[in-house]
Amino acid sequence: MSERIVTTYSMWNLFRNCRKAAHWRYVLHVVPLERDRNLSFGSLIHECLERWHLGRNLPLILDYIDRSCPNRAQDEDQRRTWHLATAMMKGYAVRYAQEDFEVVALEKKFEAEIVNPETESSSRTFVLAGKVDGIVRRGDEHFLLEHKTAAAIDASYLERLWTDFQITLYAHYVEQALGIRVAGVLYNVLLKARLQQSAGETEAEFEARRAELIAKSKTGKSSAKRRMPETNDEFQERLAAKFAEPESFHREALYISRDQLTALRAELWELTQAFLDARRRDVWYQNTSFCFQYGRPCSYFALCRSGGAQNVLDNFYRRQEPNEELRVSAPPLADDAPTF
Numbered sequence: 001m002s003e004r005i006v007t008t009y010s011m012w013n014l015f016r017n018c019r020k021a022a023h024w025r026y027v028l029h030v031v032p033l034e035r036d037r038n039l040s041f042g043s044l045i046h047e048c049l050e051r052w053h054l055g056r057n058l059p060l061i062l063d064y065i066d067r068s069c070p071n072r073a074q075d076e077d078q079r080r081t082w083h084l085a086t087a088m089m090k091g092y093a094v095r096y097a098q099e100d101f102e103v104v105a106l107e108k109k110f111e112a113e114i115v116n117p118e119t120e121s122s123s124r125t126f127v128l129a130g131k132v133d134g135i136v137r138r139g140d141e142h143f144l145l146e147h148k149t150a151a152a153i154d155a156s157y158l159e160r161l162w163t164d165f166q167i168t169l170y171a172h173y174v175e176q177a178l179g180i181r182v183a184g185v186l187y188n189v190l191l192k193a194r195l196q197q198s199a200g201e202t203e204a205e206f207e208a209r210r211a212e213l214i215a216k217s218k219t220g221k222s223s224a225k226r227r228m229p230e231t232n233d234e235f236q237e238r239l240a241a242k243f244a245e246p247e248s249f250h251r252e253a254l255y256i257s258r259d260q261l262t263a264l265r266a267e268l269w270e271l272t273q274a275f276l277d278a279r280r281r282d283v284w285y286q287n288t289s290f291c292f293q294y295g296r297p298c299s300y301f302a303l304c305r306s307g308g309a310q311n312v313l314d315n316f317y318r319r320q321e322p323n324e325e326l327r328v329s330a331p332p333l334a335d336d337a338p339t340f
Contacts, residue, residue, distance in 0.1 A: 091243025
């Protein structure tokens with residue numbers, strides 16, 4: 001039997017949402033040249049949280065953020081990432097100085113069979129692999145620890161958590177691969193503050209504003225002063241105040257029923273059969289309702305819109321093997337050894 005294909009939640013979720021996008025990524029191994037900034041920030045915070053729950057050493061985490069943004073003095077995106085990550089982790093360390101759970105494992109990988117629920121036979125084509133953010137114990141129960149960064153933590157966001165296909169999938173396979181009965185998931189949600197560092201006024205902008213104030217003044221004078229750029233320290237103070245607000249962090253524990261796990265097994269098997277059929281016929285339907293699912297174009301929108309034009313592929317995309325989420329995360333710093 002030929003070597004089976006290692007699949008992940010990311011693959012099956014993308015296939016559920018748009019078969020054409022899954023074809024670009026997991027059959028042709030195509031990715032955009034530029035990585036989504038939101039994904040890059042989320043990855044950085046995940047790595048910071050892993051280090052925090054390993055050793056709870058904030059100075060080392062802040063140093064890691066510094067080294068992850070080496071060009072922040074010149075690069076606006078890196079500067080924005082540095083400010084937000086630094087303030088977020090400082091606020092997190094204060095908010096969760098004490099925890100009500102015991103860490104069992106962090107960034108734990110697993111690999112297990114995909115099974116036909118009717119025959120209990122394993123797939124001859126696919127296996128499933130993944131990596132969970134963490135496994136924690138509360139009392140006598142084990143929960144998956146799932147980190148999320150969100151633009152808003154409101155009732156609508158929290159209501160959507162129960163639809164999380166990934167966490168149900170991981171709960172089932174963690175049980176199968178590691179022999180740990182999973183009661184549910186503990187969502188660890190961190191708010192991405194929307195504050196922006198003030199750039200101040202240029203000399204020309206100040207003079208225009210001053211002239212306008214003088215024109216409105218009865219004395220023909222104005223005491224206005226030029227608004228200077230906000231310093232890094234000043235901006236960090238504003239961010240610190242934001243992350244001191246209770247709503248900047250949220251923990252939500254959801255239990256997973258055995259019925260959910262049973263339904264998950266059936267759904268995953270159906271996805272494998274649909275994928276095999278699409279591959280056999282080389283028919284990958286495009287779901288246009290997914291093109292702007294998150295308020296921005298799908299990573300493959302330009303390719304689909306151009307009909308897969310070679311010049312678009314050559315100039316805006318590159319080849320990369322799939323399942324990057326399974327790669328080993330950055331090794332701990334020398335002083336990041338676990339303390340539990």
